[in-house]
Amino acid sequence: MNALVNFAKIFKFHGGVHPPENKNQSTQLPIGQLPLPDRLVLPLRQHVGNLPKIRVATGDKVLKGQLLAEAEGTVSAALHAPTSGMIMAIEDAVIPHPSGLPDKCIILAPDGNDEWIEHRPLDWHNMERKAVIAELRNSGIVGFGGATFPSHIKLRADGKSGVHTLIINAAECEPYITCDDMLMRERATQIVQGILIAQHLLGAEQAVVGIEDNKPEAAAAMHAAAVGTNIQIKVVPTLYPSGDARRLVYLLTGQEIPHDKRTTEVGLQVFNVATVLALHRYLDHGEPAISRIVSVTGNVGRPQNFEVLFGTPLHLLIQAAGGAKANTTHYIMGGPMMGFKLPDDDVPITKAANCIIASAPDLFEPPPVPMPCIRCARCADACPVSLQPQELYWFAKSDNFEKARDYKLFDCIECGACAYVCPSNIPLVQYYRYAKSEIITADRAKEAADLARQRNEFRLQRIEREKQERAAKHAERAQGAKAEAEKTPAPQANQYAASKLAAPDADAAKKAAIAAAIERAKAAKAAAAQTGETPKNIEPTSSAVKQEIAEIDARRKNVGLEDKQGAASGDAKKVSPEADAEKQAKIAAAIERAKAAKAAAEAAKKEKGE
Amino acid sequence: MLQAPYINSAPSVSTIMLKVLLALVPGIFAYVWVYGGGVLISIALATATALLAEALMLRLRNRPVKPFVTDYSAIITAWLLALAIPPLSPWWLIVVGTLFAIVVAKQLYGGLGYNPFNPAMVGYAVLLISFPALMTKWPAALEIAQTKLSFAEQFRYIFSSVLPGDLKLDAVTSATPLDYLKTQLKLSHEVASISEAPLFGAVGGKGNEYVTAAYLLGGLYLWQQKIISWHLPAAFLGTLTLMSGIFWLVSPAHFASPLLHLFCGASMLGAFFIITDPVSGPTTPNGKLYFAAGVAIITYLIRVYGGYPDGVAFAVIFMNICVPLLDAHTQPRVFGYRQ
Numbered sequence: 050m051n052a053l054v055n056f057a058k059i060f061k062f063h064g065g066v067h068p069p070e071n072k073n074q075s076t077q078l079p080i081g082q083l084p085l086p087d088r089l090v091l092p093l094r095q096h097v098g099n100l101p102k103i104r105v106a107t108g109d110k111v112l113k114g115q116l117l118a119e120a121e122g123t124v125s126a127a128l129h130a131p132t133s134g135m136i137m138a139i140e141d142a143v144i145p146h147p148s149g150l151p152d153k154c155i156i157l158a159p160d161g162n163d164e165w166i167e168h169r170p171l172d173w174h175n176m177e178r179k180a181v182i183a184e185l186r187n188s189g190i191v192g193f194g195g196a197t198f199p200s201h202i203k204l205r206a207d208g209k210s211g212v213h214t215l216i217i218n219a220a221e222c223e224p225y226i227t228c229d230d231m232l233m234r235e236r237a238t239q240i241v242q243g244i245l246i247a248q249h250l251l252g253a254e255q256a257v258v259g260i261e262d263n264k265p266e267a268a269a270a271m272h273a274a275a276v277g278t279n280i281q282i283k284v285v286p287t288l289y290p291s292g293d294a295r296r297l298v299y300l301l302t303g304q305e306i307p308h309d310k311r312t313t314e315v316g317l318q319v320f321n322v323a324t325v326l327a328l329h330r331y332l333d334h335g336e337p338a339i340s341r342i343v344s345v346t347g348n349v350g351r352p353q354n355f356e357v358l359f360g361t362p363l364h365l366l367i368q369a370a371g372g373a374k375a376n377t378t379h380y381i382m383g384g385p386m387m388g389f390k391l392p393d394d395d396v397p398i399t400k401a402a403n404c405i406i407a408s409a410p411d412l413f414e415p416p417p418v419p420m421p422c423i424r425c426a427r428c429a430d431a432c433p434v435s436l437q438p439q440e441l442y443w444f445a446k447s448d449n450f451e452k453a454r455d456y457k458l459f460d461c462i463e464c465g466a467c468a469y470v471c472p473s474n475i476p477l478v479q480y481y482r483y484a485k486s487e488i489i490t491a492d493r494a495k496e497a498a499d500l501a502r503q504r505n506e507f508r509l510q511r512i513e514r515e516k517q518e519r520a521a522k523h524a525e526r527a528q529g530a531k532a533e534a535e536k537t538p539a540p541q542a543n544q545y546a547a548s549k550l551a552a553p554d555a556d557a558a559k560k561a562a563i564a565a566a567i568e569r570a571k572a573a574k575a576a577a578a579q580t581g582e583t584p585k586n587i588e589p590t591s592s593a594v595k596q597e598i599a600e601i602d603a604r605r606k607n608v609g610l611e612d613k614q615g616a617a618s619g620d621a622k623k624v625s626p627e628a629d630a631e632k633q634a635k636i637a638a639a640i641e642r643a644k645a646a647k648a649a650a651e652a653a654k655k656e657k658g659e
Numbered sequence: 660m661l662q663a664p665y666i667n668s669a670p671s672v673s674t675i676m677l678k679v680l681l682a683l684v685p686g687i688f689a690y691v692w693v694y695g696g697g698v699l700i701s702i703a704l705a706t707a708t709a710l711l712a713e714a715l716m717l718r719l720r721n722r723p724v725k726p727f728v729t730d731y732s733a734i735i736t737a738w739l740l741a742l743a744i745p746p747l748s749p750w751w752l753i754v755v756g757t758l759f760a761i762v763v764a765k766q767l768y769g770g771l772g773y774n775p776f777n778p779a780m781v782g783y784a785v786l787l788i789s790f791p792a793l794m795t796k797w798p799a800a801l802e803i804a805q806t807k808l809s810f811a812e813q814f815r816y817i818f819s820s821v822l823p824g825d826l827k828l829d830a831v832t833s834a835t836p837l838d839y840l841k842t843q844l845k846l847s848h849e850v851a852s853i854s855e856a857p858l859f860g861a862v863g864g865k866g867n868e869y870v871t872a873a874y875l876l877g878g879l880y881l882w883q884q885k886i887i888s889w890h891l892p893a894a895f896l897g898t899l900t901l902m903s904g905i906f907w908l909v910s911p912a913h914f915a916s917p918l919l920h921l922f923c924g925a926s927m928l929g930a931f932f933i934i935t936d937p938v939s940g941p942t943t944p945n946g947k948l949y950f951a952a953g954v955a956i957i958t959y960l961i962r963v964y965g966g967y968p969d970g971v972a973f974a975v976i977f978m979n980i981c982v983p984l985l986d987a988h989t990q991p992r993v994f995g996y997r998q
Contacts, residue, residue, distance in 0.1 A: 062994070063994070066668065068666055068668060069666075224666070295994070295995065299994075305994055305995050306995055307995050307996075307997075308993070308994070308995035308996055309995075381663075381665065383663075385663065385664060385665040385666045386663060386664045386665075386666070387663050387664070388663055388665070389662075389663060390662060408665070413665040413666060416662075416667065417671070418726065420671075420672045420726065420730065420771070420772075421770070421771050421772030421773065422772050423672060423675075423732075423771065423772050423937050423938050424772070424937045424938050424940070424942050425675070425937040426937065426942040426943075427669060429942060429943070429991075433994070434993060434994040434995075435991045435992060435993050435994050436993060437942065437943065437986075437990060437991075439942055440942070440986070456990070457993045457996070460993055460994065460995065465663050465664035468664050468667070469664045469666060469667055469668055469669075470667075470668055470669045471667065471669055472669040472670055472671055472672050472674075472675055473672055473772075474667060474669075474671075476662070478663065478664070479662075
């Protein structure tokens with residue numbers, strides 16, 4: 050477990066693609082600054098986890114860096130004022146989310162002074178780790194690579210991380226995106242400070258930075274900054290999606306994180322470069338997360354990276370990058386492989402916004418009409434998880450969700466490599482997302498149904514118990530009729546209600562069965578009289594045969610019902626194993642009885658009929 | 660909105676199919692050079708029939724006609740079938756075969772991407788079973804033919820079954836090497852003496868070995884272009900070599916050499932153009948290896964012990980049946996899972 054990793058070698062993962070990088074456009078200019086906007090829209094949902102609890106009210110004056118909302122529950126992140134000003138409103142506004150739906154936002158009107166709160170750097174070297182991590186809960190720092198998972202949780206508040214190796218993700222494998230590249234070129238020293246902090250907090254013995262080989266300047270800057278530390282800088286080949294945490298871990302260590310484990314469970318933790326830099330800003334300078342670097346590229350006049358306050362409307366950013374060219378149709382947040390279309394250019398920049406691409410038809414051709422899958426398996430060759438995308442597509446398309454799950458649908462990281470190489474232009478990722486959401490919905494429904502079934506079983510058990518108690522009282526009175534009943538064939542039992550304990554109840558059933566047998570015999574006789582002989586192997590037109598068929602159907606139905614309930618109780622196994630076993634025994638008994646009854650009834654019929 | 664990825668690097672389906680057609684061109688050239696231009700008539704007939712049948716079926720099935728007719732997949736089926744049947748056959752033979760391939764084996768199963776069997780091989784098998792006599796009348800290579808038919812004479816024969824003068828069909832046809840080998844072995848001749856017949860060339864059938872070599876060339880082009888992976892041809896040719904090699908080593912008098920098996924019959928066409936049909940083949944790397952090895956083994960067994968001189972078509976169809984099984988049992992290990 051604690052064996053340190055030898056970083057001498059780079060391990061190539063299966064698959065991967067190398068799309069045109071298109072990174073040069075936005076690395077020509079240094080990281081730019083924006084003028085202060087008139088209005089900042091700060092969505093509460095900028096991270097993975099619970100919404101933070103609002104700590105300000107409309108009309109409040111706030112300072113730059115002041116806490117606006119604090120982390121609520123375990124997985125949550127705080128939100129701070131990116132500049133000084135007044136809270137104008139707390140209301141729904143359109144946020145940059147794939148759904149395009151509005152969500153709750155804090156609207157801040159800057160006062161133009163940009164006045165900071167008092168900076169409170171922490172003496173983290175000499176503090177208890179636990180205390181530092183507790184402080185980080187209010188830092189607002191989340192994974193700035195795009196995952197936006199609250200960082201303090203990844204540092205493990207219990208102070209027992211078990212992490213021996215810290216991996217810094219600087220691969221930045223998606224085309225067009227250069228925010229981490231520029232950050233490393235310009236602020237490598239601060240990043241190294243951040244790495245040392247994360248390493249200290251995790252108690253990790255070593256740290257390694259993975260950078261794709263298309264960023265030589267960044268790698269050189271990091272090398273220079275890391276001199277005198279034990280931080281290793283590793284250059285990995287440019288191959289999308291090397292920036293995926295599990296792929297990067299494999300590239301650097303040769304270790305496959307087991308599918309059902311987190312990286313920390315094998316002694317590794319992965320942070321993005323911008324995230325560790327934010328740790329440094331917070332702990333050494335007392336500055337919470339209020340801005341990030343955003344690449345603005347694509348169909349704009351001057352592609353460039355900017356340091357952008359959270360909440361800045363997108364159109365200001367576009368304007369700063371020389372404006373969008375005339376044929377721009379929309380904006381994409383993220384890269385061309387995994388990004389999504391923004392609803393308009395009013396949306397605010399959030400913690401997840403690493404890149405904005407102005408899109409035009411000549412930049413990203415509208416996809417042609419998909420052709421059928423020709424099973425060429427290029428997707429399987431490209432899949433970094435070694436899935437069989439063509440099979441998953443087939444299962445998703447035919448709503449064969451169980452099969453999709455068997456073929457490890459949920460290990461799909463939705464990187465889009467499969468769709469990128471598909472000659473038929475099938476939107477594969479969308480099929481997988483669809484199947485995943487259908488399965489999740491079905492699982493939830495099943496959970497609810499299991500609960501309801503469990504309740505119903507308890508209810509039926511209670512009813513039966515009460516019935517048995519009632520039956521016991523009548524038992525003695527029924528003794529007399531019993532001897533007579535024993536001569537007649539076994540009853541057409543009411544399988545569902547009867548149980549082996551409910552012997553007295555069988556009495557009525559037996560009587561019914563006798564009546565039914567007599568009825569059948571009469572009918573058979575009548576039929577025989579009509580045809581003049583015993584009905585045998587004739588066309589199923591006689592009333593006797595029809596009746597028999599109807600009876601068989603009825604019995605089948607009865608048994609089928611029992612079967613279904615058997616299966617259902619099997620589903621509920623994890624909930625109540627005892628109830629299940631009991632129920633199965635009952636069903637087996639009921640089926641046995643039904644079989645016996647059938648045989649006996651047939652024997653009786655033969656006797657009487659012939 | 661989620662539409663990512665916004666970029667795509669793949670050649671279109673049409674481009675892939677077009678490259679397959681291009682890869683067949685050297686083989687067709689060699690074919691014309693060795694046997695005369697008759698095969699071009701077969702190819703033209705098959706192409707026209709395939710496109711018409713495809714368009715008609717798409718119309719009947721209420722599917723868009725243009726994108727599917729221009730994907731060129733029907734033309735590949737047509738060409739492969741035309742190259743697989745004797746070029747001196749009456750015109751209706753190739754038409755019937757192509758119709759069956761496109762209408763039944765392809766479109767009735769759902770068209771491009773849905774056919775479980777290789778359409779060209781289904782068409783071939785139907786013709787072989789229905790018209791065995793016609794399907795074994797192979798023209799002799801011009802090099803060794805007693806009478807050489809001109810293109811016009813071949814043309815006239817295909818459409819009217821009339822040969823110039825008082826020529827009999829036997830004068831212009833000959834047994835294929837595999838056929839000849841089989842009948843002669845039955846007559847207790849030994850391989851060494853059999854292969855001294857003028858029918859045999861350096862490695863395969865005289866003349867025909869150039870055609871085979873040209874297929875190999877086209878196949879290597881497809882591999883270089885990443886249209887096909889190495890698994891299928893390598894496993895097919897490898898297994899065929901191994902299988903025939905073992906028998907040949909044990910008894911060289913009664914079994915033909917691996918070289919003969921590789922360069923005779925449909926070996927090369929099969930290795931690079933037929934078993935590489937992605938739609939009816941397996942998708943996993945190991946599945947491809949097993950599939951191709953299976954085709955090779957069955958082909959060899961049919962050639963040596965079966966009732967037909969060659970067996971690629973039946974072997975492919977049989978292995979097509981096994982594809983779902985092969986795919987299901989050769990799933991590669993997924994990242995993060997132990998085997």
